[in-house]
Amino acid sequence: NAGVTQTPKFRILKIGQSMTLQCTQDMNHNYMYWYRQDPGMGLKLIYYSVGAGITDKGEVPNGYNVSRSTTEDFPLRLELAAPSQTSVYFCASISLGQGILSNQPQHFGDGTRLSIL
Amino acid sequence: LAKTTQPISMDSYEGQEVNITCSHNNIATNDYITWYQQFPSQGPRFIIQGYKTKVTNEVASLFIPADRKSSTLSLPRVSLSDTAVYYCLVGDPKNTGFQKLVFGTGTRLLVSP
Secondary structure (H helix, E strand, C coil): CCCCCEEECEEEECCCCCCCCEEECCCCEEEEEEECCCCCCCCEEEEEEEECCCECCCCCCCCCCCCCCCCCCCCCCCCCCCHHCCCEEEEECCCCCCCCCCCCCCCCCEEEEEEEE | CCCEEEEEEEEEEECCCCEEEEEEECCCCCEEEEEEECCCCCCCCEEEEEEEEEECCCCCCEEEECCEEEEEECCCCCCCCCCEEEEEEEEEECCCCCCCCCCCEEEEEEEEH
């Protein structure tokens, strides 16, 4: 059981380039999240998804796009990389029961370190 | 959204008990309190979650007073490997997920020999 898997682990981009950060979970979780974490700071929510085909913005969505075509995958797209997007990106997932007060914790991936020069 | 306030940093020595307090004055009726631990270069890891009174697991204890406006994470007999950042989060998990949770800057715990 791999949990939440993020690829790549490291990447260096030039300004204006685009890339997709991959996130896959094998726990059949319905909720998935993308966060970014700047040095010495807490995590900020970029986008989240409550199920396949459904996504919504978090705190800091500008400059990013997401899609959720399957339960397992939740890729994050950077279209025009900017230095301000240099950060560590974390993907997370959680499963919630319908009508049940569930306190299952989020499962996090190990992150993608992205530098934009 | 329930905002949380934690100390920025704490120092301790091996073998001591560490208590980290989190303030959440506007916690809502359905909100749970969750604590995460994060090591450098890793994603946050769930430690403990509770609603009221006291919760204990193999890693930590969580104390929540009756008014629920604060909570205290207690780490018994810390070791060097407990050096990490600890986050307190408050939110309602019922059918809405944790998308509204806000990760603050957390508390940096440094354990020395």
